[in-house]
Amino acid sequence: MSQAMPTTGVHVRAPGKLNLFFEVGPLGDDGYHDVASAYQAVSLYEDVWAEPSDAFTIAVSGSVDVSTVPCDDRNLAVRAARMVAREVGYRGGVHLDIVKNVPVAGGMGGGSADAAAALVAVDALLGADLGTARLLAMGAKLGADVPFALMGGTAIGTGRGDELRPALAQGRFEWVIVTTGDGLSTPEVYGHLDAQRDDGLAPEGREDIRDVEPGVLHALRAGDARALAEHMRNDLQVAALALRPELRTTIELGERSGALAGIVSGSGPTIAFLAEDRDAALDLQISLAASGYAALHVHGPVHGARVLA
Structure with a gap:
């Protein structure tokens, strides 16, 4: 052209x-x-x-x-x-x-x-x-x-x-995300994880990674939020929590307030809480907001980039 x-x-x-x-x-x-x-x-x-x-x-x-x-x-x-x-x-x-x-x-x-x-x-x-x-x-x-x-x-x-x-992925998964105004640099988080591993403060990474854990795939296929919560994991979380210790408090509060599990999303600092259903997510959002957090209720999966009329 x-x-x-x-x-x-x-x-x-x-x-x-x-x-x-x-x-x-x-x-x-x-x-x-x-x-x-x-x-x-x-x-x-x-x-x-x-x-x-x-x-x-x-x-x-x-x-x-x-x-x-x-x-x-x-x-x-x-x-x-x-x-x-x-x-x-x-x-x-x-x-x-x-x-x-x-x-x-x-x-x-x-x-x-x-x-x-x-x-x-x-x-x-x-x-x-x-x-x-x-x-x-x-x-x-x-x-x-x-x-x-x-x-x-x-x-x-x-x-x-x-x-x-x-x-x-069957069905719809309900999430409450807690955001913060101060971002985290992805290269900084990766670099901190490498340093933690060198110092024995974080588990070593596997040399040959070919797939996610089977339990994750089974939970997604079944649309089972409880099963997914048992297998959620983020290797970058240990580094993000070291750089932002207050995130640990947020995760603990969310899990005490009804979340099935909380996890740092990617390199953070956004925290994602998985809820059992829509009502549980709305209750969790209200509880976290009442504690002063910027909490949003979202769901997935949704479509990728597309043109709108």
């Missing part, structure tokens, strides 16, 4: 994610870790509008603190927009308006959702019709969580987390 002809504008919505299970292998010679993760897309969304422009520009707002979100080429969504334009030979620009509801640097993949939404939005804006496989490959170049934000649903990720396969 030598020159795409843009439409007037496109609106795409993409979900945040929770890591229901996250096993981290040892630090490799290339500076990366192999992982095995169970991802679930949840009903907390990023909205991205794309429209033709003379240059690649971005405006960011939202219900969360966006003061640290870059509004230049460091932003994953801008990089995604440029990537699609290069792919199709489009020589104009694109303006992105992003409305964020996923916590920034909160371990829920908000930036990756923005990038996924931008890929889909610019693909539609330019009439490129690149197809799912090409968009997934482009997303993987932007970050390990971007392909999952494109897919949505529930999936198992291995390798760097971007080697995805869908996981069958």
